[in-house]
Amino acid sequence: MSVRQLAGPGTALLRRLREPAPPQPERCEFCDVQLPREHRHLADRDERALVCVCPACALLFQQSGAAGGRYRGLSGRYLADPGHQLDEAAWQALRIPVSTAFLFRDTALERLVTLYPSPAGAAEAELDEAAWQTVLDGSRLATELEPDTEALLLRRTAGRIDCYLVPIDVCYELVGRLRLCWHGFDGGAEARAELDGFFGRLAERAKAPRVEVRP
Template identity: 60%
Template sequence: MSAPPSSRRAPKNGGLRRFTQPAPPREERCELCAAVLDDGAHRHLVDVERRVLACACTPCALLFAKSGAAGGRFRAVPDRYLTDPGLRLDDTTWELLQIPVGVAFFFRNAALDRYVALYPSPAGATESELEPSVWQSVLSGSRLAAVLEPDVEALLFHRTEGRVDCHLVPIDICYELVGRMRLLWQGFDGGAEARAALADFFAHVESRVTSVDRVARP
């Protein structure tokens, strides 16, 4: 006996709704202890073995605030923004670095014992292939380079017309900028939306920086 016609009908759309509706946002959790993180900003750790960032709650971040804690695999990213009023870089110096865009950041890789230079691009963070000796010659005279914490802080350069600004910043915000540029980049020069986001980002950095003269090494 054949089944009643009504039993062979296709399911109504309501039966598939749970598969087509956007999934509810997942709670962000600390990647060490699995504690739920606040909706606002939270701390990050650098996994120096895997070279990745890990989200962390405040107690876990404090455990790794000192270099060498728990074997040295994780290091907490500090929350300081510094500038050196006496540092002056011009277009000639920038040309030595051969960075094709107006933004770059340098950090000291403790395992390699040298600077690594990266800049944002449509493909993400792109590493400069310039000889490290050139970076060293440019950065060696900077007091910011003298207090830079390896792996967790970066020297962030921003070139505008006739001027190159340099700030010491937490390394996680550099990768945040890379992600934002990758998301917004359009065309050859990035497009208006990417330029606006870049301006907002550096306005935020400028609002937080303190002179290196007024602070000590953490």
């Protein structure tokens, strides 16, 4: 058999099989309609997961008690509380092993969960809930935090600790962004630049919580 014969259609097929498949468009988990890159999510409390949905299906699950309360829509709130700043002593009390982490209240586990970005994805840190309660006591963000759907996203830099209340899918977006550019032990310069840009956009978007006057 000649070299020319080896380079026939079969070889081309093997070459295509070795090449990575193009990414498939995401689809709504309920109606299977194709979704744009930017789309909405629901929190699946039973599976402890996020579900991609189209606007119509997201609207259905905004009704109280829909699907027995299993799915909850994300609020879309971005909040900051300049009046409650965390200091270095507070960060040490929290015992977070890295510079960036997020926490949320998981109703399935009935406790707070702390996760942080890593080259393998979101990793869970050991949590002293009593320490969290002490550090966050008096914070309007902790009072506002909705279970399963919102998280407190924190980042420690030189002389500064930022804390934002965000939809929980924003935290997983950050984890995915860092995973794509992670190099070395601590992520490297590219990951730090991604963090700078991400938190810069949060600072521009976040607002102070509204003060509600109740009778």
